Amino acid sequence: xxxxxxxxxxxxxxxxxxxxxxxxxxxxxxxxxxxxxxxxxxxxxxxxxxxxxxxxxxxxxxxxxxxxxxxxxxxxxxxxxxxxxxxxxxxxxxxxxxxxxxxxxxxxxxxxxxxxxxxxxxxxxxxxxxxxxxxxxxxxxxxxxxxxxxxxxxxxxxxxxxxxxxxxxxxxxxxxxxxxxxxxxxxxxxxxxxxxxxxxxxxxxxxxxxxxxxxxxxxxxxxxxxxxxxxxxxxxxxxxxxxxxxxxxxxxxx
Amino acid sequence: xxxxxxxxxxxxxxxxxxxxxxxxxxxxxxxxxxxxxxxxxxxxxxxxxxxxxxxxxxxxxxxxxxxxxxxxxxxxxxxxxxxxxxxxxxxxxxxxxxxxxxxxxxxxxxxxxxxxxxxxxxxxxxxxxxxxxxxxxxxxxxxxxxxxxxxxxxxxxxxxxxxxxxxxxxxxxxxxxxxxxxxxxxxxxxxxxxxxxxxxxxxxxxxxxxxxxxxxxxxxxxxxxx
Numbered sequence: 001x002x003x004x005x006x007x008x009x010x011x012x013x014x015x016x017x018x019x020x021x022x023x024x025x026x027x028x029x030x031x032x033x034x035x036x037x038x039x040x041x042x043x044x045x046x047x048x049x050x051x052x053x054x055x056x057x058x059x060x061x062x063x064x065x066x067x068x069x070x071x072x073x074x075x076x077x078x079x080x081x082x083x084x085x086x087x088x089x090x091x092x093x094x095x096x097x098x099x100x101x102x103x104x105x106x107x108x109x110x111x112x113x114x115x116x117x118x119x120x121x122x123x124x125x126x127x128x129x130x131x132x133x134x135x136x137x138x139x140x141x142x143x144x145x146x147x148x149x150x151x152x153x154x155x156x157x158x159x160x161x162x163x164x165x166x167x168x169x170x171x172x173x174x175x176x177x178x179x180x181x182x183x184x185x186x187x188x189x190x191x192x193x194x195x196x197x198x199x200x201x202x203x204x205x206x207x208x209x210x211x212x213x214x215x216x217x218x219x220x221x222x223x224x225x226x227x228x229x230x231x232x233x234x235x236x237x238x239x240x241x242x243x244x245x246x247x248x249x250x251x252x253x254x
Numbered sequence: 255x256x257x258x259x260x261x262x263x264x265x266x267x268x269x270x271x272x273x274x275x276x277x278x279x280x281x282x283x284x285x286x287x288x289x290x291x292x293x294x295x296x297x298x299x300x301x302x303x304x305x306x307x308x309x310x311x312x313x314x315x316x317x318x319x320x321x322x323x324x325x326x327x328x329x330x331x332x333x334x335x336x337x338x339x340x341x342x343x344x345x346x347x348x349x350x351x352x353x354x355x356x357x358x359x360x361x362x363x364x365x366x367x368x369x370x371x372x373x374x375x376x377x378x379x380x381x382x383x384x385x386x387x388x389x390x391x392x393x394x395x396x397x398x399x400x401x402x403x404x405x406x407x408x409x410x411x412x413x414x415x416x417x418x419x420x421x422x423x424x425x426x427x428x429x430x431x432x433x434x435x436x437x438x439x440x441x442x443x444x445x446x447x448x449x450x451x452x453x454x455x456x457x458x459x460x461x462x463x464x465x466x467x468x469x470x471x472x473x474x475x476x477x478x479x480x
């Protein structure tokens with residue numbers, strides 16, 4: 001029964017929501033009952049609307065996330081290992097990271113239009129920073145002795161990269177990816193809210209415009225669930241992929 | 255830019271952006287928007303720091319609070335808070351209230367986690383020796399736990415500041431009638447692209463500047479550490 005314990009407060013929250021919404025203290029418009037919201041989600045799932053929205057949102061989030069990962073990891077390793085790249089890119093990264101990139105949304109829309117390309121570009125723009133900074137920190141933290149002994153055994157730069165640098169850096173790089181994936185989801189949803197169109201965020205903002213409050217709350221629950229599943233999947237993937245690493249032996253905290 | 259490789263609408267030249275910025279600044283429109291945005295951000299962030307910090311330390315200090323709150327924190331932490339934009343509008347309308355609530359909700363948990371991790375990791379030996387020297391529980395909390403929680407708490411607040419800008423701009427872009435995010439959307443829809451670029455760069459600079467300022471403060475506050 002101990003595995004049930006963490007779920008109790010969440011169940012309590014759900015019951016409190018239902019009770020509070022039914023008590024009449026707030027109008028159903030302000031807070032529809034959880035059962036009404038669940039019914040709405042069920043109806044959306046049955047009509048297929050939920051799946052097309054979810055699919056569109058996940059497609060764009062993942063497309064942006066994979067581009068950010070594919071570009072960000074090599075970039076980070078390069079910046080950490082190459083003096084010229086560091087000189088060139090370090091200021092860009094340290095200035096760009098704390099900037100609210102979402103402010104560039106109207107500019108990206110202006111350049112690339114209202115469709116998938118501009119949303120994916122926004123996702124890449126936001127998700128790439130945690131990946132790059134994690135890759136830089138991970139590569140810079142590799143023990144020199146490892147690199148020296150590999151060189152001593154006659155490893156070429158390529159072997160060094162593949163056999164030493166990337167494996168040694170992978171736990172921290174993975175942490176960067178774990179930060180980047182929820183960001184990718186959020187940015188895509190905000191972009192949908194601003195630009196409209198198919199997707200969980202787009203559906204939610206439409207519901208909000210039509211004062212359809214069960215629709216809005218259904219959107220929140222759907223997005224929360226999607227975010228939760230993604231975070232859990234990444235934690236699972238981490239444990240599987242880093243099985244060879246001593247870290248995997250430690251009790252999982254995520 | 256000056257070579258007309260691209261249309262000036264798509265990428266206005268830097269000089270015209272600066273000129274537009276200057277015009278906006280003289281017009282006081284920029285200051286009114288920035289004031290509205292900064293008020294919302296500061297109010298939401300202040301609430302988040304107070305409530306989030308208190309919750310995090312309470313979770314580290316009292317076991318029942320932790321048992322009750324940590325599953326909720328864990329479940330709600332990965333939830334994208336921007337999803338709440340339509341709901342806060344439903345509850346509090348188009349004005350300041352909905353933005354402050356959104357920033358408060360979005361920024362609270364990083365502060366809570368920072369305070370919790372920091373307070374939990376405070377040296378148990380220090381706590382015991384303070385207790386054995388006759389310090390009350392409250393005094394231990396104030397003089398031992400709080401100072402040792404400070405570095406992580408301040409890191410949590412740094413994350414919260416970055417988040418507050420993101421939430422502020424996205425909520426103002428989507429639904430608002432004032433503020434920098436609103437101004438960006440308004441200028442963009444009106445086709446005044448040089449001014450739109452000027453406001454976008456202002457927001458980006460403000461976010462960067464706030465982070466740098468915070469880092470200065472952070473290093474000052476933590477000067478007592480080795």
